[in-house]
Amino acid sequence: xxxxxxxxxxxxxxxxxxxxxxxxxxxxxxxxxxxxxxxxxxxxxxxxxxxxxxxxxxxxxxxxxxxxxxxxxxxxxxxxxxxxxxxxxxxxxxxxxxxxxxxxxxxxxxxxxxxxxxxxxxxxxxxxxxxxxxxxxxxxxxxxxxxxxxxxxxxxxxxxxxxxxxxxxxxxxxxx
Amino acid sequence: xxxxxxxxxxxxxxxxxxxxxxxxxxxxxxxxxxxxxxxxxxxxxxxxxxxxxxxxxxxxxxxxxxxxxxxxxxxxxxxxxxxxxxxxxxxxxxxxxxxxxxxxxxxxxxxxxxxxxxxxxxxxxxxxxxxxxxxxxxxxxxxxxxxxxxxxxxxxxxxxxxxxxxxxxxxxxxxxxxxxxxxxxxxxxxxxxxxxxxxxxxxxxxxxxxxxxxxxxxxxxxxx
Numbered sequence: 144x145x146x147x148x149x150x151x152x153x154x155x156x157x158x159x160x161x162x163x164x165x166x167x168x169x170x171x172x173x174x175x176x177x178x179x180x181x182x183x184x185x186x187x188x189x190x191x192x193x194x195x196x197x198x199x200x201x202x203x204x205x206x207x208x209x210x211x212x213x214x215x216x217x218x219x220x221x222x223x224x225x226x227x228x229x230x231x232x233x234x235x236x237x238x239x240x241x242x243x244x245x246x247x248x249x250x251x252x253x254x255x256x257x258x259x260x261x262x263x264x265x266x267x268x269x270x271x272x273x274x275x276x277x278x279x280x281x282x283x284x285x286x287x288x289x290x291x292x293x294x295x296x297x298x299x300x301x302x303x304x305x306x307x308x309x310x311x312x313x314x315x316x317x318x319x
Numbered sequence: 320x321x322x323x324x325x326x327x328x329x330x331x332x333x334x335x336x337x338x339x340x341x342x343x344x345x346x347x348x349x350x351x352x353x354x355x356x357x358x359x360x361x362x363x364x365x366x367x368x369x370x371x372x373x374x375x376x377x378x379x380x381x382x383x384x385x386x387x388x389x390x391x392x393x394x395x396x397x398x399x400x401x402x403x404x405x406x407x408x409x410x411x412x413x414x415x416x417x418x419x420x421x422x423x424x425x426x427x428x429x430x431x432x433x434x435x436x437x438x439x440x441x442x443x444x445x446x447x448x449x450x451x452x453x454x455x456x457x458x459x460x461x462x463x464x465x466x467x468x469x470x471x472x473x474x475x476x477x478x479x480x481x482x483x484x485x486x487x488x489x490x491x492x493x494x495x496x497x498x499x500x501x502x503x504x505x506x507x508x509x510x511x512x513x514x515x516x517x518x519x520x521x522x523x524x525x526x527x528x529x530x531x532x533x534x535x536x537x538x539x540x541x542x543x
Contacts, residue, residue, distance in 0.1 A: 204457070204458065206445075207441075207443065207444065207445040207457050207461070208445065208456070208457040208458070209445075210444065210445030210446060211441060211445035211446075211448065211452075211456075211457040211460070212457075214445060214446060214448065215452075215453045218453060218543055219453070219543060300446065301446070304444050304445075304446035304447075307443075307444035307446075308444055311443060311444065315443075
């Protein structure tokens with residue numbers, strides 16, 4: 144990792160030196176033009192690529208938000224169960240329909256910014272299993288929240304978090 | 320040690336200890352992050368926070384070679400220093416040379432940003448988060464985590480530069496920098512000046528500085 148970074152550093156320094164030695168070249172302009180109307184393609188479900196990607200970003204963001212809200216309550220020592228229950232219900236609600244958020248054509252070569260990796264469409268059945276694992280864990284988390292026992296809620300939340308991570312590790316681009 | 324007139328102390332023991340603890344901790348922090356061992360990442364991060372705070376306070380309360388104000392003044396000689404390096408007439412400097420001072424400021428700055436952003440970072444699944452992340456929203460925490468990641472690249476670049484520079488001094492300029500950072504001492508004959516400041520960590524200065532640093536870490540731990 145560090146090796147890679149040092150390598151990257153050396154390469155980029157060399158690159159900058161080379162570039163400045165050659166003077167300006169017009170390559171970058173041509174490259175950005177090709178993607179200028181990306182995302183306007185209409186998918187089978189009637190949404191454009193850009194809309195579909197935005198929809199899933201917003202929903203995932205809301206799920207993360209809810210999980211953090213519940214986690215903050217648990218951390219606080221005197222958790223507000225109503226807040227946790229609402230957050231858990233919102234995770235269930237927001238993750239409903241996730242199996243349809245990644246139609247063909249909304250991957251990294253769609254031209255729209257996305258962290259979804261192309262491998263999603265190489266093994267869609269496995270990806271969908273991970274979706275339903277998460278939805279199952281979210282339902283259990285919500286059940287535990289109704290129960291009101293902080294330890295049980297914490298446990299169910301860890302389980303749920305594990306299903307997020309299992310998918311992200313394989314199908315989401317991490318810049319590090 | 321002080322009885323040997325052939326050697327002079329350049330770095331007080333806290334400077335050396337903090338320096339090498341930071342080296343070990345940066346490696347541990349990087350490794351625990353890569354492995355997703357977030358409990359250990361947080362423990363090491365809080366320790367690093369304490370060290371950074373201590374070192375910054377020590378920059379005002381410590382021995383002469385540890386202090387920022389003299390370092391800052393010495394930056395004025397940067398031009399002449401670099402000229403000497405180019406001419407091949409480099410001579411060892413007592414304490415940090417002007418280039419080393421830039422390195423100190425840059426590394427401490429980058430480390431401060433790194434521990435500071437770590438306190439508020441939130442992981443993508445909203446589960447793992449820094450000890451003070453409860454005070455920021457999910458999306459702010461995510462943005463801070465992005466800075467945490469980006470700044471690590473800056474920090475590791477600065478560290479690589481630092482290590483390369485030390486090796487250049489050691490092997491090309493024949494300026495013996497590594498042993499003094501371990502033992503604290505350097506042969507008196509390495510320096511041209513006839514009188515050198517005495518370098519010693521003051522006991523009460525240390526107790527007070529370490530106490531403040533520990534207090535800061537303690538309040539982070541008990542903030543939520």
